[in-house]
Amino acid sequence: MKTYCIGIIGYGGFGKFLHHWFNKINFFKVFAIAETGNVLMDYQGLRVYYDWKDLINDTEIDTVSIGKFSLANA
Known part of the structure; x- marks a missing residue:
């Protein structure tokens, strides 16, 4: 079975929540994150983008x- 590489845009509380649960699904793997904050730590094993457009242009992300x-975005 194919493993699908996921990119997450926005890695605050909800992005980390998604990461946790996506990794529990056998055919999903969180591959990259995009975050505009400048306080990102080193996320071992993940590609980190500071512009979401770079993430969506990554051809390895499915x-x-x-x-x-x-709520401001709703």
């Missing part, structure tokens, strides 16, 4: 999940 949640 699907993208939006991890940003804000």
Whole structure:
């Protein structure tokens, strides 16, 4: 069975929540994250992008999940 590489845009609380649960599904693997914050730590094993457009242009990513949640965006 194919493993699908996921990119997560927005890696705050909800993005980390998505990462945790995606990794529990056998055919998903979180591959990259995009975050505009400048306090990102070294996320071992993940590609880190500071512009979401770079993440969606990564040809190794199969699907993208939006991890940003804000009532201001609703």
